[in-house]
Amino acid sequence: MKRIINNIISIIFTLIKFSLIKLFHWNNFKFHIIERFSPNTDLYFIGKGRIILGKKVRAHTHVRLRAIKNGTIKIGNNTSFNYGCMVTALENITIGSGVEFGPNVLLYDHDHDFRTIGGLKEKKFKTGKIVIGDNAWIGANTIILKNTKIGKNCVVGAGSIITGDYPDNTIIVQKRQTTVKNIIPQT
Template sequence: MFFVRIRNYESRLSWVQRISPFCRLKVSRYGRLNLDYNIQIEAGSDIQVHENGVLHIGSRTYMNRYCMISVQNAVSIGDNCMFGPGVKIFDNNHCFSAQSGVSSELKTAPISIGNNCWIASDVVLLKGTVVGNNCVIGAGCVISGNIPDGTLVTQKKELQLKKIIDRV
């Protein structure tokens, strides 16, 4: 493990990482990034740790292509996790109202993902989410809230099939 200090922030990184040169990794002033041993992040991924945010990624975690993590508060990912392509993690969202619309002010809440989790393709994890250990989150799910240890989460989406009727 070694520490890196760049422009007023300090990050803890282990020596062995496999981070694609074609991913974006941005840590703002006072943000902290902690990467444990043997993490792999594929091309097209976008990881942003904003002011005072803290991101921890556990050992042997794999992020497939085009994953995005936006940290304003805190995101913690356990050991031995796998992320499918296009996973999005946001510990923040914009405040809004009917009178003034969307503002630049943010609401935040930490996100925690346990050990040995599989987060399948195109999953979105929203602020305040806690995923327990040994969980599988199925493709396309939008998650907010607590997911207990050892849970398989799927989202029921029904296909509607209709006969095409030629119209003249």
């Protein structure tokens, strides 16, 4: 019973919060009546950034959705973000329906362009789209970078750093090698 009451309160709080955000970002923010976002979830709109939420999107504590400049974040129905996820779009990030994100997953559709004259302080970026297909499961602490397409029904292993194209119905796990060496003191 307590869980049901908490869910209802969360939905009402989210509706009020999103309605206020909609006042300031009329054309740049779309949502449905039943969304469940933690009070500690942040939505950032910088410039003409857009965020479009499908039905019944859920986000736990400390999730951040950041649409910067002309960036667009589009999230499908019944998608869930666990604790600490961050999605930052300067170009376009599209997430399908039924996608599950483990805790602390990061999505960046851009890299800093450090080779420009003036270096990092010039705030130049190289961008590329991210597309995640329906019913994908993204494991904890995964980082998804620009120019990435993850197909439908894919599973991404925890701690992976992902870029590139991955077909539908695949498991994506990065091999890691642990090297153990003795410390030889200098004489």
